[in-house]
Amino acid sequence: MPELPEVEFAARALRRWMDGHHVVEAEAPESRIFRGCDASAFERALRGAAFGWVERRGKNLLFAFSGGQGLFSHLGMTGKWVRIPKGQMAPPHVRASLLLENGERVGYVDPRMFGRLALVPVDELFDRPEVRDLGPDPLIDGLDPAWLHERLQRTRRAIKVALMDQAVIAGVGNIQATDALFEARIHPARPASSLAREEVDALVRAIDASIARTLEVQGDGDEITYMEEAGAANPFVVYGRAGLPCPRCGTTLEKMDVGGRTSAFCPTCQGVQRE
DNA sequence: ACGGATGTTCGCGC
DNA sequence: CGCGCGAACATCCG
Numbered sequence: 001m002p003e004l005p006e007v008e009f010a011a012r013a014l015r016r017w018m019d020g021h022h023v024v025e026a027e028a029p030e031s032r033i034f035r036g037c038d039a040s041a042f043e044r045a046l047r048g049a050a051f052g053w054v055e056r057r058g059k060n061l062l063f064a065f066s067g068g069q070g071l072f073s074h075l076g077m078t079g080k081w082v083r084i085p086k087g088q089m090a091p092p093h094v095r096a097s098l099l100l101e102n103g104e105r106v107g108y109v110d111p112r113m114f115g116r117l118a119l120v121p122v123d124e125l126f127d128r129p130e131v132r133d134l135g136p137d138p139l140i141d142g143l144d145p146a147w148l149h150e151r152l153q154r155t156r157r158a159i160k161v162a163l164m165d166q167a168v169i170a171g172v173g174n175i176q177a178t179d180a181l182f183e184a185r186i187h188p189a190r191p192a193s194s195l196a197r198e199e200v201d202a203l204v205r206a207i208d209a210s211i212a213r214t215l216e217v218q219g220d221g222d223e224i225t226y227m228e229e230a231g232a233a234n235p236f237v238v239y240g241r242a243g244l245p246c247p248r249c250g251t252t253l254e255k256m257d258v259g260g261r262t263s264a265f266c267p268t269c270q271g272v273q274r275e
Numbered sequence: 276a277c278g279g280a281t282g283t284t285c286g287c288g289c
Numbered sequence: 290c291g292c293g294c295g296a297a298c299a300t301c302c303g
Contacts, residue, residue, distance in 0.1 A: 111299070156291095
């Protein structure tokens with residue numbers, strides 16, 4: 001569950017669950033989730049640690065605990081942080097969990113294990129390449145259209161590939177890029193350098209709106225219901241809707257491969273690529 | 276049963 | 290160095 005809005009949702013939930021609490025016991029089976037440390041080091045490092053704070057940068061989560069102990073978390077494709085109330089059975093695929101002094105458990109669930117956890121000293125968290133090399137974060141730094149336009153001038157890559165490059169904009173993934181390009185009426189395969197300044201303006205507005213809207217439908221509960229329940233309606237505008245009518249003009253939405261990822265788009269609204 | 280899925284990284288080749 | 294491509298990672302869902 002991993003694009004900027006979902007990771008922001010996770011950060012907010014983690015604060016509610018962990019603010020003012022400390023870890024009584026940390027548990028984790030050995031798995032490939034851990035990078036640069038093993039599960040037993042995770043258990044030893046966090047046992048007895050007081051929660052300090054959690055921050056989001058792009059799709060990354062950074063935790064600080066007492067004693068200068070930090071934790072880096074990336075959710076990969078299917079990672080999520082969950083709250084496991086006292087006495088409740090843990091869901092499948094819990095790769096790591098923290099038992100708090102109030103009896104609640106905070107767990108990291110990740111079926112496919114594309115995510116990762118790493119112990120990092122707090123004062124090195126922001127120096128990690130995954131964080132240091134990020135472009136502006138739409139929620140934290142905001143997007144400057146003039147800057148983005150200039151940045152996009154420097155590459156011939158498809159605009160959708162550039163948008164998903166974390167060094168260009170932090171946190172945009174396949175869903176936000178797909179919906180934002182639709183909203184801004186820009187074909188996903190257009191060379192990034194071909195975008196006019198007004199198009200970049202529209203794109204920035206569309207990215208901000210797409211993120212705000214996704215945050216809104218997520219609400220502020222403990223779980224993102226649209227992703228949790230199998231069969232729940234797809235809340236996105238064109239992502240995952242190829243073959244269905246365009247919500248704006250009714251033309252059948254198409255899909256194409258851009259940079260190895262599937263993109264849904266409207267062949268009418270998002271026109272043919274111009275140079 | 277088969278294909279595809281919200282992400283990143285690495286190796287290879289041009 | 291920039292870039293494209295395919296593979297790999299492991300599981301679930303329609």
